[in-house]
Amino acid sequence: MKILLVCDLYPPEGFGGVQRAVSSLAESLVERGVEVVVLAGGKVNLVEHAKKVKIYRLRNITLPLYQHAPFVAFFGSRVKEIIDVEKPDVVHIELTTGLGWASLTEARKRRIPLVFTLHALPENVNQFLPIWPFNAFFGALFWRWIGLFAENVSAVTAPSVYALAQLTKRFRVRQAVRISNGLDLSEYGRQYxxxxxxxxxxxxxQKVILYVGRLHHEKSPEVLLGAVKKVVSEIPEAKFVFVGDGPMKNTLVxxxxxxxxSGSVSFTGFISDEEMKLYYQAASVFVMPSAQELQGLSVMEAMAYSLPIIVARAGALPELVGQPKxxxxxxxxxxxxxxxxxxxLLGKGDLEVFGKNSYLQVQAxxxxxxxxxxxxxxxxxxxNKT
Structure with a gap:
C-alpha cells in the first residue's frame, strides 16, 4: 500500500504541531510496512529521502503575517506529474492550501480514495489578518473553503471530538473518524x-509553571502572564517559564x-529539543491558556512527562483533563x-498523583x-473503492 501525504509544512520547513504530527505519522506508517510519499514545500524544488520516506519538495513562499507557515503557491503541472509517477493507493491531505486542493482534484480524476485531516480552524488563521473588522467575513469564507475539502473526500479525520464536530455539524461528509495526532511515547522518558x-x-x-508554544495571540500567553502577580504573592518561589518565540515576545517582556x-518570569526563545525536555522534567505544572486548540500537542507532551495540567475550558483542551483527575x-x-x-494545584499535596494520572491518560x-x-x-x- 502506498500513501501520498500532502502537506505544505514538513520538517524542517516551518515549525509547529502540524509538521510534527505529519512527519511522525509518515515515519510510523513506514515502520508498519506502508510505502509513504510526501508532497511538501521547501526552499527549492527537489526530491529527497528521510527515514525511508520519499519527499517531493516544491518551492514555497512565506507571507509577512504568517512567517512560521510557508506554503507552496506555484506548482503548475507538478502535482499531476507526481501522482501519475507515484500512483498512490490513497491521497491524504493535511492542509487546506492550494497544493492540497490541486492534489484533491487530481486524485478525484483518477478515482483515488481521499482522506482530509482538519488541523486548523478559521480562528487560527484570522489571528494573522490585519483587517480585524473583516474577520467574520474571512472566517465564513474559510469555512466554505474547508467544506470544499470535507465534502469531496472519501473520509475526514480530526484529532479530537471537538475538532471532528466542527466538520460533521457543518458539512455532509461521507465518513468521519476521530484519530489523535499521536505521540511517540518512547521519546518522553525521564532522564533526570x-x-x-x-x-x-x-x-x-523554584516551582516551575511551564508554557510551551508560540508567543502569539492565538495561544493567549498574555493570560498566563496576567496570572503571575497573584500567584507569586501567595507562592513566592513560583517561576513562570515561557518556552517558544513569536511576535508577542517583546510585548510580554x-x-x-x-x-x-520580571524576576518571576523567564522567556527562553527557541531552544533545542534536549533543553526543552529538561524544562518538562523540571516543571511542577504545565499551563496552556489557548482557547483555540484542536488537540494540544504540547499539553500531551507534558502529560507524557507526568505533569499535572491546567488548560483553558475551550476548544479540545478539556478533553485532556480526565478521570482520575x-x-x-x-x-x-x-x-x-x-x-x-x-x-x-501547587498547594495540593498530590501533584505526584495528578502527574501519574496524566501519564496514564496520555497512553491512549x-x-x-x-x-x-x-x-x-x-x-x-x-x-470499498468503487
Whole structure:
C-alpha cells in the first residue's frame, strides 16, 4: 500500500504541531510496512529521502503575517506529474492550501480514495489578518473553503471530538473518524529527577509553571502572564517559564518589567529539543491558556512527562483533563481564575498523583495507535473503492 501525504509544512520547513504530527505519522506508517510519499514545500524544488520516506519538495513562499507557515503557491503541472509517477493507493491531505486542493482534484480524476485531516480552524488563521473588522467575513469564507475539502473526500479525520464536530455539524461528509495526532511515547522518558533538572537549569528551589508554544495571540500567553502577580504573592518561589518565540515576545517582556514581575518570569526563545525536555522534567505544572486548540500537542507532551495540567475550558483542551483527575480547566481568558487554579494545584499535596494520572491518560494517544487507525482507515477505503 502506498500513501501520498500532502502537506505544505514538513520538517524542517516551518515549525509547529502540524509538521510534527505529519512527519511522525509518515515515519510510523513506514515502520508498519506502508510505502509513504510526501508532497511538501521547501526552499527549492527537489526530491529527497528521510527515514525511508520519499519527499517531493516544491518551492514555497512565506507571507509577512504568517512567517512560521510557508506554503507552496506555484506548482503548475507538478502535482499531476507526481501522482501519475507515484500512483498512490490513497491521497491524504493535511492542509487546506492550494497544493492540497490541486492534489484533491487530481486524485478525484483518477478515482483515488481521499482522506482530509482538519488541523486548523478559521480562528487560527484570522489571528494573522490585519483587517480585524473583516474577520467574520474571512472566517465564513474559510469555512466554505474547508467544506470544499470535507465534502469531496472519501473520509475526514480530526484529532479530537471537538475538532471532528466542527466538520460533521457543518458539512455532509461521507465518513468521519476521530484519530489523535499521536505521540511517540518512547521519546518522553525521564532522564533526570525534577530536582536534577532544576539544578541543570539553575532553577533550584523554584516551582516551575511551564508554557510551551508560540508567543502569539492565538495561544493567549498574555493570560498566563496576567496570572503571575497573584500567584507569586501567595507562592513566592513560583517561576513562570515561557518556552517558544513569536511576535508577542517583546510585548510580554515589556509587560513583565512594567508589572514588576520580571524576576518571576523567564522567556527562553527557541531552544533545542534536549533543553526543552529538561524544562518538562523540571516543571511542577504545565499551563496552556489557548482557547483555540484542536488537540494540544504540547499539553500531551507534558502529560507524557507526568505533569499535572491546567488548560483553558475551550476548544479540545478539556478533553485532556480526565478521570482520575490530572489537572484543572479554567474559564478562557480569565487570568484570575487561572491564577486561582495554579495556586490550588501547587498547594495540593498530590501533584505526584495528578502527574501519574496524566501519564496514564496520555497512553491512549500513543503514535502506534494513531498509525494503526490510519492503516485500518486506508484499507477500508481501498476495500470499498468503487
Amino acid at each position: 529527577s525534577q530536582k536534577e533538572a532544576l539544578r541543570k537549569l539553575s532553577l533550584e528551589n 515589556t509587560t513583565s518589567k512594567k508589572e514588576g514581575i 490530572n489537572g484543572f480547566t479554567f474559564t478562557k481568558y480569565d487570568k484570575i481564575d487561572l491564577a486561582n487554579k495554579i495556586i490550588t 494517544h500513543g503514535l502506534k495507535y494513531t498509525a494503526e487507525k490510519y492503516v485500518e482507515l486506508y484499507r477500508s477505503l481501498l476495500e
